[in-house]
Amino acid sequence: MDRQFYLDLAARGLRMPVGTDLVMNEESEPEKVRNNGAALGRVVVRSARRWGTPLAIPLMDLRLEKMDLLALAGIAVTDAERFHFTALLDESKLATLCADQTVALCAGSVARDEALAYVATQQDLIPVGMAIGPFSLTTRLLADPITATALAGSGVQPEDSDEVKLLWQCLRVSEAAVLRSARSQIAHGARAIMICEPTACTAFISPRQIKAGSNLFERLVMEPNLRLKAVLDEAGCDLIFHDCGELIDPMVEAFANRLHPVILSLGSSRKLWEDARLVPRDVVLYGNLPTKSFYSDGAMPIEEVVRRTDELIANMKACGHPYIVGSECDVLFVAEAQETIAKKVDAMMARVVPQAG
């Protein structure tokens, strides 16, 4: 789609949370909705309409690609979240996991795709897909991903360490899995996809190692995401890039300038108005109110939500960079705090008055 579409949304004062999980949990049996394409599609549409956004953002369920990938290895969906690769993969297994073929997807992925197809029938909405990024999926496939990454960043070569070799193998199969997911979502109508790379951050990739000359961020994060971006570009599907992890400036710059998403969504550890200098003017900044703390009135009273929203709006207006006010990540449903979360989302939304257009 034309990049100008997103810039216009920002100019009109669009605000929206990533809040489909909240809406889904208003259903009597939310977990059944999760795996039912039509019902999920209706929830996604209802979420978009509630917050007055043409961007129909789906659930941020970052487990799906792992489930689909592990299904190829014979691991049941119910065991997927606990599963980690502990031994090196042989070439035959690697070929299976990297296969560029249509495979049976898990129920959640099927529902996600069917929901996209349903959203695509709504003339006024843009079907947005969702997928975990290749590096973040890699970290979910390993029992101790930070150590493996740190070892690689310290210069340990795959031939000297099975941990490091497995890291690279997992990255390879993860990239294939994310590409399969993206292609499937595009085939079902996605016109933009939100790629989530929350572990592409300083907790996993050491700024100290980068400073010392490690090219790990480039190899683990940028290279697979650039290949993914090329696939999206070829299909005419826009990239919305999300990373709510702790970042350093060069990481933000790389995401903004080299991945060049239509929207860059960052976590609340960043000051968007300061990041604006790192981001091209044709990339809309999205976020980044601390919605992970909304459950607690002690940690995040509603007055503080209002104050932070006003601060964000004032500073973004002052810097003049296109922005959309929203959440730092998925606003997850918490049973005991449903009301307090909803009130704070409403308070955040009420601080921005969208312009007609």
Next chain:
Amino acid sequence: MAQSPELYDAILNGNAKKAHAVTQAAIDAGVLPMDLISETMVPAMDEVGRLFEAEEYFVPELLLAGRAMKGAMEILRPLLVAAGQKLAVRVIIGTVKGDLHDIGKNIVASMLEGSGFEVIDLGADVSPESFVAAVKEREPHIVCMSALLTVTMPAMKTTIDALTNAGVRTKVKVLIGGAPVTSQYAKEIGADGYSENASGAVSLVKNLLAVA
């Protein structure tokens, strides 16, 4: 000055192979295991913590240092057991029921172990009953609980309630942590402390038990 500067540097630089080798060499040369721990390894991990607080080290450096420390402890632990010595403080740690995220918990466990505490890692998705059973069986000084998700945080309170109902709550200090957790939440559920990172967790344990 560390008793073994080589071991100190190996831990600081996260070099597990070297830490293992120089520890063995020190033992072979007659250095007492407890002296190595208290005069070299604990100061090294203190320095790692200081560098982390100063934002010169990041989580990957913490883990590599913890790994180097662990490599050294593999040599020392059997010697301590054989000599009838034990580490002064025992900590039980786990991610609460319903939560499978264990990276943060692993980092804290590694740092605590690296700081000379005995750490019993119960793993992820640990039920309140399992925490209670472990407290009864292992008699720790500290119980650490982790949760990454807002939806699993309530299990921290459930676990504290279970410890109270089992009559063991007053025997342990309970610390909590994890991305969505706050000091306010810790107070609300009756925990004894909260830390936002692994280095802080080590300081908190030391403060709570007044361990030098």
